[in-house]
Amino acid sequence: AQSVTQLGSHVSVSEGALVLLRCNYSSSVPPYLFWYVQYPNQGLQLLLKYTSAATLVKGINGFEAEFKKSETSFHLTKPSAHMSDAAEYFCAVSDQDFGNEKLTFGTGTRLTIIP
Amino acid sequence: DTGVSQDPRHKITKRGQNVTFRCDPISEHNRLYWYRQTLGQGPEFLTYFQNEAQLEKSRLLSDRFSAERPKGSFSTLEIQRTEQGDSAMYLCASRGGRGLGETQYFGPGTRLLVL
Secondary structure: OOEEEOOOOEEEEEOOOOEEEOOEEEOOOOOOEEEEEEOOOOOEEEEEEEOOOOOEEEOHHHOEEEEEOOOOEEEEEEOOOOHHHOEEEEEEEEOOOOOOOOEEEOOOEEEEEEO | OOOOEEEOOEEEEOOOOOEEEEEEOOOOOOEEEEEEEOOOOOOEEEEEEEOOEEEEEOOOOOOOEEEEOOOOOOEEEEEOOOOHHHOEEEEEEEEOOOOOOOOOEEOOOEEEEEO
């Protein structure tokens, strides 16, 4: 079964600094990987996804992630943090084994931006 | 594309009561998912529909839970004899397409509080 591990339940960065949110996956098949963002009391919004095309994936709001098979990682980065980036971020892997592609999420990383 | 909608957004009920939630997916999306998210955790898969057929149910979905998608459009999730442990955010997602790695689009969620 697929799983994801997000290292660091809370990350704080200064406004303008690099954002790095870590995600490692475990999958028995080539994975499809997703990053979602959740603002308070809202649903999840897709930031970006990896579906076996380019290993460096660019998403919305200046975020990008790099798929590294050798490290089983899919870390999310943004060169310069903005106050509006404060939210909870979830990494997810898609279950392809049974065809329904349900998502298995990590426990999330809460990002705080320091003015 | 009006997005995935859920109703109600908030529900407070007393233990032992029944509750029903509704999800309206993006039109023409044939796949619909229900997830549950408890405080401080990532969403967990509950069940999945392809058109009107319920194809998979998680072990999290006890006998008190039932989901339907009668005409392959909107879906309902009913919880009978609610318990305090049912308090959570219930998220609905839909996706279209036939290929792998298609994006799941999430609704805003229904937050349930069982007193």
